[in-house]
Amino acid sequence: MREHEIEPVPGLPEKLPEGEGILWQGSPRWWSLASRALHLRGLALYFALMVGWSIWNAASSAASFGEAAFASATSLGLALLCLAVLVVIGRAMAQAAFYTITNKRVVLRVGVALPMTINIPFTAIETAAVKRHADGTEDIVLTLSSKQKIAWLALWPHARPWRVARAEPMLRAVPVTSGAAQVLARALAASASMPVTPVVEQGRGVRDGALPGAAVA
Structure with a gap:
């Protein structure tokens, strides 16, 4: 997690290293967020x-x-x-937020007064799941491994509600038609070399289902 003022690449604080490429970029739909x-x-x-x-x-x-x-x-x-x-x-x-999915990580650029970039490598993601809403948007929730922690206040409102002690980053209010969930699922599966069925929490929460192949060992 780092603060920055200049973006050499939209949504990123620095140029991507060799071998890493952008697969998807997008922003939340402001009214839904x-x-x-x-x-x-x-x-x-x-x-x-x-x-x-x-x-x-x-x-x-x-x-x-x-x-x-x-x-x-x-x-x-x-x-x-x-x-x-x-x-x-x-x-x-919503206008300040910008989400990026590369072939190695998820990047969240958030913050209105002072932009902040949160880098989440695929190796830090334990599971990923998506919930679709009636307004045509979806929330993509990332559950991090127990060794990885991000402050809930630093993420909000791009964090799963009611998960304060162990914050879960969320690509929030992304249009379903953008294909972000499918892109992330394929990238995670490719990173893990094979699809792995993640454990999806039951009961109250924002998850409708797990992304296929969305767990990384």
């Missing part, structure tokens, strides 16, 4: 309930219609302002 990482839908519902309660309370207790209207407009304005700020933040996070 913002809505899921910042929980915009849940917050919009919460604000709607709060504004509704404010309108009802103002209408039942205000001395005049003008006071009720002012109180309701103030609550609605504050709610919309909060959501607008979160949308701007989410869009900035």
Whole structure:
């Protein structure tokens, strides 16, 4: 993991060494990243309930219609302002993020104010899995070997939710049509010389299934 300001190659802090080539590059879809990482839908519902309660309370207790209207407009304005700020933040996070898959590693360039590159060699990846969403995007989760650790705060929002102690990097909100999952699966299988069936966690999580050949010994 390293900070940088100059990119000799888009998404990478330095030129690739001989024998390494880029297989895929892409960015998150901004609305999908913002809505899921910042929980915009849940917050919009919460604000709607709060504004509704404010309108009802103002209408039942205000001395005049003008006071009720002012109180309701103030609550609605504050709610919309909060959501607008979160949308701007989410869009900035998505625009700053750039994912790269080479034939040897996965590289995540993240960070709005100060770009940071996180290099994940295939040898550090224990398993990989993908979850597809109804909006046409998918999340690709990388489970690292026990010897490899990345701070969850350094990864967020490009990390699997609720995995803080052992953070799991995630290529988040990638369009399904980009083919990132297929590219990564083939690259991991080629790196391991043969397909290996990874263990996929059951129950609550972001995984729909493991990528074929996505485990590296």
